[in-house]
Amino acid sequence: MFYSLGRYILLLRLSFRKPEKFSVYWAEIMREMVSQGIGSLGIVAIISVFIGAVATIQTAFQLVSDLIPKTVVGGITRDSTILEFSPTITALVLAGRIGSSIASQIGTMRVTEQIDALEIMGVNAPGYLISPKVITGVTMIPLLVIVSVALGLGGGYLACAASNSVTTADYIAGLSDGFNPVIVTVCAVKAIVFGFIITSICCYQGFYTRGGALEVGQSATKGVVFSCIMILFADLVISELLL
Amino acid sequence: MIQIEDIYKSFGSNEVLKGITAEFKPGKNNLIIGSSGSGKTTLLKCIVGLHEPTSGDVLYDKENFTLMHFEGRVPIRKQIGMLFQNSALFDSMTVEENIIFPLNLFTNMSRGEKLDRANFCLERVNLAGKNHLYPSELSGGMKKRVGIARAISMQPKYLFVDEPNSGLDPMTSILIDDLISEITQDFQTTTVIVTHDMNSVMGIGDHILFLHNGEKWWEGSNHQIAHTDNKELNAFVFASKFMQAAREKL
Numbered sequence: 001m002f003y004s005l006g007r008y009i010l011l012l013r014l015s016f017r018k019p020e021k022f023s024v025y026w027a028e029i030m031r032e033m034v035s036q037g038i039g040s041l042g043i044v045a046i047i048s049v050f051i052g053a054v055a056t057i058q059t060a061f062q063l064v065s066d067l068i069p070k071t072v073v074g075g076i077t078r079d080s081t082i083l084e085f086s087p088t089i090t091a092l093v094l095a096g097r098i099g100s101s102i103a104s105q106i107g108t109m110r111v112t113e114q115i116d117a118l119e120i121m122g123v124n125a126p127g128y129l130i131s132p133k134v135i136t137g138v139t140m141i142p143l144l145v146i147v148s149v150a151l152g153l154g155g156g157y158l159a160c161a162a163s164n165s166v167t168t169a170d171y172i173a174g175l176s177d178g179f180n181p182v183i184v185t186v187c188a189v190k191a192i193v194f195g196f197i198i199t200s201i202c203c204y205q206g207f208y209t210r211g212g213a214l215e216v217g218q219s220a221t222k223g224v225v226f227s228c229i230m231i232l233f234a235d236l237v238i239s240e241l242l243l
Numbered sequence: 244m245i246q247i248e249d250i251y252k253s254f255g256s257n258e259v260l261k262g263i264t265a266e267f268k269p270g271k272n273n274l275i276i277g278s279s280g281s282g283k284t285t286l287l288k289c290i291v292g293l294h295e296p297t298s299g300d301v302l303y304d305k306e307n308f309t310l311m312h313f314e315g316r317v318p319i320r321k322q323i324g325m326l327f328q329n330s331a332l333f334d335s336m337t338v339e340e341n342i343i344f345p346l347n348l349f350t351n352m353s354r355g356e357k358l359d360r361a362n363f364c365l366e367r368v369n370l371a372g373k374n375h376l377y378p379s380e381l382s383g384g385m386k387k388r389v390g391i392a393r394a395i396s397m398q399p400k401y402l403f404v405d406e407p408n409s410g411l412d413p414m415t416s417i418l419i420d421d422l423i424s425e426i427t428q429d430f431q432t433t434t435v436i437v438t439h440d441m442n443s444v445m446g447i448g449d450h451i452l453f454l455h456n457g458e459k460w461w462e463g464s465n466h467q468i469a470h471t472d473n474k475e476l477n478a479f480v481f482a483s484k485f486m487q488a489a490r491e492k493l
Contacts, residue, residue, distance in 0.1 A: 020348045113331040116293055120403075121345050122320030124313070 008204050015130040015203075020123060028132040036098050036133075037140035041147070043097060044090055048148040051085045052077065052155030060165035073166045074174020077156045082187045083243075086148040088235050091194035094141060095227040099202040102133055103223035106206025107216035115207070130203040137199030142191035149187065186242045193238060197230045244268055245290065245401060245433050250299035252282075252289055259285045260296070261457045269400075270431045272424055272447045276439055277454035278479055283437045284328075284405060286454065290435065291323060291403055292316060303401065321349055324394030324432075326423075328406040330386040332378040338365070338389050339374035342396045349397065364392035368422060384415035388422070395426060402432040408440040416440060420447050439479075441486060444468065453479070 019025040059076045106129055109115050118125040153175065160171040202223035209219040245267040252260040259282045267273040275283045288294040290301050292308060301308045303319050311319075332341050342361040346352055352360070365371050368388040378386060387407060394402060404423060408416035424447045427434040438444065444451060448465035453476050461476045468480060469490060481487050 024347050108334075112329060112334075113327045114333055117325065117327060117331040117333075119293065120291055120320060120323055120325045121348070121397075122317040122323075123345075123348060 007208070008200070011126055011130070011204055011207060012134075012200060014124065014126040015134065017124050017127050019127055019131075025128070025132060028128070029135055032132045032136035033140055035101075036136050037143065040094055040097055040140075040144055043093060044144050044148050045151055047089065047093055048086065048151035049155035049158070051089060052081055052152030053159035055080055055085060055152070056156035056159040056171070057163060057165060060163075070166050070170040071174035071177050073160075074156070074171040075177050076174075077171075078153060078175050078179070079183060081152040081156070082149055082183045083239075084235075086152050087145050087187050087190040087194060088231065090145050090148045091141065091191070091198065091231050092228055094144070094194075095198045095202075095224050095231060098137070099198045099224045099227045100220040102199060102202040103206040103209075103220040104216050106130075106203055107209035107219040110207065110209045111212055111216060126207065130200070130207065133203055134196060134199045137195035138192050139195075141195030141198070142188060145187065145191040182242070186238065189242060190235060190238050193234050194231050197234060198227045201227045201230060244304055245435065246300075246302040246305075247286075247290060248300045248302070250286065250289055250301070251297045252285055252294060253297045259457050260289065262299070263454070263457075263459045265452050265459065265462065267433050267435050268450065269433045270427060271434070271449040272427055273433070273435045273450045273452070274444060274448045275435065275437045275452045275454065276444055276448075276479070277460075278439065281454040282457040283439075283454055287403060287405055287435065287437045291325060292320070321345075321397060322400040323403065324397065324399035324401070325403040326387065326390040326394050326405065326407060328409055330378070330390040332386060332389055332393070334378055337375050337377055338370070338381070338392075341378070341389060342393050345393070345397050360396060361392075364396050365389075367395065367426070368392045383410050384412075384419065387411065387415075387419050391419075391422060391426070395430070398430065399432060402426065402434040404434065404436040404438075406437060406439075408438065408443060413442065416442060417446070423447070441480060441483075444480070455479075 056073060056077045060073045063072060109129070115125050115129070118128060157168060157171060160166045160168045205219045205223035205226070209215050247263060247265050250260050250263045251258070263286060275286060277283050285294060289296045296309060299309070306319065308316060308319060333344065336344065339358070339361050342364050343357045346357045346360060361374065362371065365373060368391050370385060370388050370392065373381075373385070378389070381389065402423070407419050407423060411419065420443050423434060423436065426432065436443065445465050445468075448468070451463055451465065451468060452459060453461040453473075455475045461471060461473045463471065468476070471477065481490055
């Protein structure tokens with residue numbers, strides 16, 4: 001475990017060396033942003049709307065007492081979406097979508113000697129392959145989480161409109177009722193940390209792939225599993241520290 | 244010129260290379276031959292820095308490559324071109340982008356100059372007009388030729404070739420051998436080729452290094468190889484009945 005941790009840290013250190021040519025790295029970052037960001041928008045949108053809607057319906061179902069105002073449903077949906085559902089569930093889904101893609105892409109490059117070809121040319125292979133992906137992860141995943149929050153709250157609104165449990169007016173009033181800005185900070189910190197975890201762990205797993213097609217698949221699986229575990233662990237630590 | 248001095252390489256307790264010393268001169272096709280598992284590719288990887296030797300030195304024009312750190316090696320690596328066994332072309336890039344890639348990173352050439360260079364390299368390997376194809380659209384022989392075009396794009400002083408004929412038909416193999424030989428002559432590169440293809444050995448082997456069980460077993464030229472009395476080398480070179488018959492006619 002300590003061997004892997006040390007190798008992971010050394011790989012990250014190599015990844016953030018001075019680039020050979022900034023313009024080439026910048027082009028790679030832009031390409032990754034389209035791939036990771038735009039490419040994940042559809043799946044993030046779908047899960048966010050459904051999660052927001054389900055959270056609203058289930059909260060309304062549990063708050064049946066006449067002593068509790070219906071606006072509370074909007075407040076609880078808002079807090080749970082911003083604090084937990086959007087950053088964490090989006091990150092877990094993205095670990096599967098982006099993480100497996102990164103690990104298998106870099107793993108395939110390793111087993112087909114493309115990484116050796118980069119090194120022979122004098123290119124800092126970790127820098128060229130990993131840094132654009134990590135930079136993209138820590139910028140695009142927070143943006144996707146913002147989209148997820150907006151769509152999740154929108155999903156809650158649609159659920160209210162479609163059912164009779166809470167009126168849309170109560171829901172909207174609840175969204176702004178007792179708002180504590182710290183939850184946005186927590187959400188942003190989680191999104192950035194999760195973005196780093198997904199991209200760096202999956203890059204690490206791909207970069208040290210040895211063997212052939214079977215091992216590339218194993219690297220992708222390991223990358224996703226370790227990312228998910230680390231996301232949940234980081235979620236706990238950030239919540240404990242910031243709330 | 245490349246000199247390797249007393250190279251040892253072990254993987255755990257498995258000693259793959261055992262004190263190999265040799266010299267590879269410019270303008271010559273230097274072949275490293277040997278049976279599977281004899282340490283040919285490991286030696287090549289030690290020379291280019293993909294493996295670190297357990298002990299010994301690799302010198303590029305008297306500069307000790309083994310002692311250099313990553314940054315120190317970059318100027319030498321810019322002078323190295325390498326063709327890999329499976330070509331190792333970047334899948335996500337077209338033929339043209341593959342060839343231009345090192346130029347983008349290490350030169351300040353304009354877009355037009357880079358395209359001219361890419362077209363020149365493609366013409367050199369008889370693939371003019373194939374600029375916009377992806378590696379998945381190429382045959383094995385075409386991939387090798389694009390690999391050569393990429394390797395020569397930076398006008399290398401040192402050219403390394405790993406199993407250039409693996410998976411190719413005899414005609415294409417001869418074409419690739421001739422191409423490598425022409426490039427070596429035209430650009431006076433120090434070319435090191437790892438192979439176990441006997442057509443290559445007899446056809447272009449100006450200087451041949453025969454490895455056996457990780458040791459340098461024999462050294463000479465393709466003219467000398469037919470008349471050697473080295474038992475292991477003879478067993479390797481004249482393994483087929485065709486080669487045995489050819490030897491009898493010599």
